Amino acid sequence: MAASLAGIMGVGKGLPPAVRCxxxxxxxxxxxxxxxxxxxxQGEILLVDPGPxxxxxxxxxxxxxxxxxxxxxxxxxxxxxxxxxxCPRMDLPVRPLQDxxxxxxxxxxxxxxxxxxxxxxxxxxxxxxxxxxGDHVMGWSSTLVAPPEGRMADYMSSLxxxxxxxxxxxxxxxxxxxxxxxxxxRALRHHRQTRATAVxxxxxGGHNQVSAITAKAYGPLDPALTQAATANCLAHLxxxxxxxxxxxxxxxxxxxxxxxx
Numbered sequence: 230m231a232a233s234l235a236g237i238m239g240v241g242k243g244l245p246p247a248v249r250c251x252x253x254x255x256x257x258x259x260x261x262x263x264x265x266x267x268x269x270x271q272g273e274i275l276l277v278d279p280g281p282x283x284x285x286x287x288x289x290x291x292x293x294x295x296x297x298x299x300x301x302x303x304x305x306x307x308x309x310x311x312x313x314x315x316c317p318r319m320d321l322p323v324r325p326l327q328d329x330x331x332x333x334x335x336x337x338x339x340x341x342x343x344x345x346x347x348x349x350x351x352x353x354x355x356x357x358x359x360x361x362x363g364d365h366v367m368g369w370s371s372t373l374v375a376p377p378e379g380r381m382a383d384y385m386s387s388l389x390x391x392x393x394x395x396x397x398x399x400x401x402x403x404x405x406x407x408x409x410x411x412x413x414x415r416a417l418r419h420h421r422q423t424r425a426t427a428v429x430x431x432x433x434g435g436h437n438q439v440s441a442i443t444a445k446a447y448g449p450l451d452p453a454l455t456q457a458a459t460a461n462c463l464a465h466l467x468x469x470x471x472x473x474x475x476x477x478x479x480x481x482x483x484x485x486x487x488x489x490x
Contacts, residue, residue: 244406245359245398247271247336251289253280255311258453261369261403264311267361268293270335273301277354277361278402279315287318304332304341306363306402307348326352344391346384347372353391359398366391366413368404371420375460376481381468385421388414421465428465432475433489439463442487 244250249268256262266286267277274294280286294300303323305313316323324332328343332354342353344365354361364372365387374384392414399407407413424446431445443455443462450458466487470477477485 244400245356248356248359248400249293250400251280251286251293253283253286253289253311255281255283255286258451259373259457260311261367263403265400265402265404266290267400268300269339269356270337271295272298272335274298275302275304275332275334275336275339276300276319277304278306278312278363279303279319280313281311282314282318287315290315302332302334304352304354306353306361306365307351309348309364312363312402328352342390342394344387345380346374346387347379349378349380349383351387355394355396358396359400360391360394360396360410361400361402362391362407362410363402366399366401366407366410366417368399368401368407368413370404371417371461373457373460374464375457376464376467376483379460379464381421381425381464382471384464385418385468388418424461425465425469428462429469429474432466432469432487437486437488439466439483439485439487442466 247270251266253264255264264280266280269275303319303321304326305323326341330341332339337357340355342355344351344353347364351363351365353365374381392411396410399410399413401407427446428442431442436442436445439459439462443459447458463483467481469475475490476488479485
């Protein structure tokens with residue numbers, strides 16, 4: 230069932246045993262082809278990220294269950310609406326997570342890893358040889374880090390934490406299965422370091438407002454992505470100021486004036 234469902238939902242081949250993915254029909258510039266909801270185990274099912282509040286997605290989740298199966302637990306990688314808005318329809322409480330929590334069931338043993346950055350309460354779920362990575366590591370794009378909710382220093386530190394688990398397979402909140410999760414983490418880290426270098430160079434070149442710095446550091450942008458790029462740029466600027474590499478007056482706000490040290 231897992232392999233056929235993966236194909237139908239366009240997530241890709243290589244899903245582990247007892248892992249199913251149902252992709253929501255909410256495509257967009259920040260969600261790719263849609264949000265991935267994960268059904269884990271057999272019989273008594275753990276649902277990770279029910280997804281957006283779409284009746285068709287709720288129906289698809291129910292249809293993905295085998296006869297006699299039922300969802301007994303729900304957890305979230307993070308509470309953004311595209312991952313969590315369907316929760317009230319599920320008629321089950323969402324289990325809160327803390328770092329190091331263990332979820333044991335028909336799906337085996339899963340450990341919750343706190344990975345803030347995209348959201349302060351973001352978690353990855355580490356299973357046997359795989360990790361559900363939510364929006365922390367996605368299969369199609371880099372991650373939005375939008376202040377004040379998102380924080381670049383936390384995001385980079387969380388990449389390190391996830392890489393240290395040495396988990397080979399990534400099951401993201403958006404996009405296809407990530408066959409080499411450590412390589413994807415290294416690529417994302419390099420991407421962020423490259424962006425930070427470009428942002429710092431823009432400030433040192435005399436650009437002093439977020440919009441101008443974004444335009445210089447990012448170059449021409451799809452209009453649909455301008456807001457996200459500006460948010461990521463601000464997150465980099467705040468991080469650079471926190472590391473005492475640039476000045477920000479007033480500190481750390483979207484209207485701040487930035488200058489080189």
